[in-house]
Structure formats: C-alpha cells, structure tokens
Amino acid sequence: MSTTFENLLYDLDAASGILTITLNRPTKLNALNAATIAEIDAAVEQALDEPQVRGIILTGSGEKAFVAGADIAELAALTPAQAARAAERGQEAFMRIEESTKPVIAAVNGFALGGGCELAMACHMRVASENARFGQPEVNLGLLPGYGGTQRLPQLIGKGKAIELLLTADQVKADEALRLGLVNHVVPQAELLSFCRQLLGKILGKAPVAVGLVLECVNAHYDKETDGYAAEAHAFGQAFETDDFKEGTTAFVEKRPAVFQGK
Secondary structure (H helix, E strand, O other): OOOOOEEEEEEEEEEOOOOOOEEOHHHHOOOOOOOHHHHHHHHHHHHOOOOOOOEEEEOOOOOOEEEOOOOOHHHHHHHHHHHHHHHHHHHHHHHHOOOOOOOOEEOOOOEEEEEHHHHHHHEEEEEEOOEEEEEEEEEHOOOOOOOOOOHHHHHHHOOOHHHHHHHHHHEHHHHHHHHHHOOOOOOHHHHHHHHHHHHHHHHHHHHHHHHHHHHHHHHOOOOOOOHHHHHHHHHHHHHHOOOHHHHHHHHHHHHOOOOOOOO
C-alpha cells in the first residue's frame, strides 16, 4: 500500500513497473526542506521494497523548476550542530537513491540549483528539458553544498570544471550540461517524461538482476573502502547463478528475445 505524502506525488504505472516521484511544492519551486527530504527518503525506501516497482523517474511539478534549491529560511535558523546533522540527513537520503539497485532517472524540468542539482546528481542518469539550468550557488550565501555536491560534481564533470562552478556559483544551461557530461540527454519540455519512460523502459527490458549488479559495481569504484575490480568479479560470478543468465544465453542461442524474470 502506498504512503500518502504531503510534498510528493507517488505514481506507479503497474503495467510498466515505472514509478514517477514528483516533488510537489510548486509555490516554493519545489525547494527542499527537511520534511521534503524525509519524504524523498521514505518514498525511495518504499519503492525499493515494492516488487512492483522496477524503475524510478524523479521529477518536479510545473515547468519552471525541478528543485530550485533548499529552503533558505529553514536553514538560516539552524545552529552549526543542527546544520551538520541536516547535511548528514540529506546525504543519507540521496545516498539511498545512488545505491538503489533499481535504475533512477532524474527528469530535470527546469531549475536544478543547490540541493536540486545535488538531488539530480544522486540519480543514476539525468535527462534535462531545454529550459533546465544547473548550479551550486551556495557560496553566494556564505555556504557550500551539503548534500554531496562537492563529491558528485567532480565525479561527473571532472575536478577542474567542478571547482570552477562550485566557486563561481555560475549556472549551466542544458546544452552546456550535456557537453560537460552532467546530463545524458536534452529534450523539449513537452517530451521530457515520455523520453524518460522510453529510456527506462529500454533498461527494464534487460535482466533485472544484472542491471542491479551493474549499478552496485559502478558505485563500488567510488567507495574508497571497496576494490571495484574485486566487486565486479564477484558480481560476475553471482550473475552465473541466476535464472536470468540461463534465460539470456538460451534465448541468444535460440535466436529469440529473452524473457527475464528477475531471478
């Protein structure tokens, strides 16, 4: 049974297994406050526990903003200790997205600034509408990113350019984000969700266990305590134990489409 959320819409298409989570604070341009971050975490946790959910699209309501940033008024009232805990809580929620073994695509439908850019970067892929804008403007406020922005941005676009954007607070348009490798695709606003569903549908046609293992192994590369190559070898062996492997190889020999069961 789906939970009712105050700041999110949770819409599962049973036929495809695609869950769309929409941040729904349009009067605040979907800005992140503590309650919204908690709901994102709860929604993703629920999705990972629901067998019916096979993949996730994360987007924002309206056509102006994916997430325009954090709730500055809420942040301004925090003590240093409270701020550190708030950062840790945001990091934990976004890490749950990054470590999901079900693919997550950010459908970035406008401004993705501050925490919004960090949320998009935590997803496995990003598809941007032509009007999307990305940026980490925290230094304008005497702050720095707290939800993983200083870590994920260099991973995606390289250290030098990431430092430039973090220190200048410059915004990046969608076409530049594509050139930098910050997003995977740029499409017209009207086609954004349909494109994401098509892309996710293509992925969901592959072996589910193998898809999950790929995501785990890619993340292992960035875990300082994990040998990514060893993780890959172990996962490769795990794949041989699955029914999906037997089905995939049999279908290949028989020259027919594979019918994977995720087992």
